[in-house]
Amino acid sequence: MRVGVVYFPGSNCEQDAVYACRQVGLEAEYVWHKQSLIEGFGALILAGGFSYGDHLRCGAIACSSPIMPAVERFAADGGLVLGICNGFQILAEMDMIPGTLLANNGLKFRCQDTLMRVERNDSPFTNACEVGQVLRINMAHYEGNYFAEPETLQRLEANGQVVMRFGPAADESGGEFNPNGSIADIAAISNEAGNVMGLMPHPERAMQSALGSTDGRLVFESLRRAIDARDGDSQAFVALEGKPAGV
Amino acid sequence: MKGQVVVRLREEVLDPQGVTIGKALANLGYDNVASLRQGKIFDVELATDDPQEAERQLTAMAKQLLANPVIETFEVHVGSKV
Numbered sequence: 052m053r054v055g056v057v058y059f060p061g062s063n064c065e066q067d068a069v070y071a072c073r074q075v076g077l078e079a080e081y082v083w084h085k086q087s088l089i090e091g092f093g094a095l096i097l098a099g100g101f102s103y104g105d106h107l108r109c110g111a112i113a114c115s116s117p118i119m120p121a122v123e124r125f126a127a128d129g130g131l132v133l134g135i136c137n138g139f140q141i142l143a144e145m146d147m148i149p150g151t152l153l154a155n156n157g158l159k160f161r162c163q164d165t166l167m168r169v170e171r172n173d174s175p176f177t178n179a180c181e182v183g184q185v186l187r188i189n190m191a192h193y194e195g196n197y198f199a200e201p202e203t204l205q206r207l208e209a210n211g212q213v214v215m216r217f218g219p220a221a222d223e224s225g226g227e228f229n230p231n232g233s234i235a236d237i238a239a240i241s242n243e244a245g246n247v248m249g250l251m252p253h254p255e256r257a258m259q260s261a262l263g264s265t266d267g268r269l270v271f272e273s274l275r276r277a278i279d280a281r282d283g284d285s286q287a288f289v290a291l292e293g294k295p296a297g298v
Numbered sequence: 299m300k301g302q303v304v305v306r307l308r309e310e311v312l313d314p315q316g317v318t319i320g321k322a323l324a325n326l327g328y329d330n331v332a333s334l335r336q337g338k339i340f341d342v343e344l345a346t347d348d349p350q351e352a353e354r355q356l357t358a359m360a361k362q363l364l365a366n367p368v369i370e371t372f373e374v375h376v377g378s379k380v
Contacts, residue, residue: 107363107364108366111363111366114363115363143368144366150368151366151368151369153311153312153369154314154315156314157314158314158315158318198311198368198369199368200368
């Protein structure tokens with residue numbers, strides 16, 4: 052079953068995401084945001100970048116793209132949806148994931164390796180990991196400071212929706228480390244059903260040891276396993292509009 | 299008719315931009331600034347003359363797109379005061 056990588060004007064990680072899927076043996080293809088229905092995908096990835104130039108709020112304008120009602124329906128039917136970085140911001144703006152992402156503490160764009168602890172491995176996005184395993188994955192964002200109201204946070208923790216937390220410092224200085232001020236060190240969070248996850252760091256950039264880490268493979272390997280396990284049980288939508296020229 | 303939506307960060311949400319702007323004012327000699335929070339104003343011209351209808355539409359716009367209820371509140375103003 053194929054993975055659809057959804058991208059918008061201003062997205063810039065869709066090629067990396069398609070590459071990462073193919074590296075672990077998944078078929079993947081681009082899905083332009085003007086497409087209003089989607090067909091035959093086992094999972095969707097909302098790619099990172101700066102959709103619509105981050106106007107109004109990061110991810111806010113993307114919510115009005117024709118593809119998003121289809122993504123929402125895909126998720127409501129149980130389809131797997133992974134939002135990476137700006138994709139996470141879009142999922143939060145869509146209310147497909149609770150909470151929102153504020154500017155990093157210190158108001159700095161941070162591009163650096165970060166370490167994340169896997170909190171649970173019964174998720175379709177972490178089933179190839181061990182609980183407590185620490186992944187080294189790069190992050191690059193200005194608005195990744197996860198925020199939710201206290202009652203919401205309590206509910207998320209009680210439901211086990213925190214899938215990964217920022218762990219020890221990546222610069223080997225040791226100790227707890229949170230690179231952006233996220234509440235409860237949250238780096239990845241899922242919806243209540245667990246089939247939709249938002250993740251700030253970029254696993255698609257951690258696929259080759261020459262680039263510093265291969266830990267991102269575990270996320271895509273997990274996705275492949277989850278899709279294999281569900282194969283043949285996927286939604287079938289009808290595609291209406293095609294992709295733009297040059298893609 | 300003209301309408302306006304004012305969007306503010308909720309009180310419990312830290313506003314680092316507002317803090318920075320407040321500090322900049324202090325640097326310029328405005329040492330009386332006890333606190334400062336920034337927000338957004340949307341001036342909207344609507345193709346209706348009915349203030350109630352305008353208010354209803356602007357409220358819907360604010361809820362759906364202009365404000366993020368997790369971190370922001372909004373006010374809608376319609377008519378001559380705008």
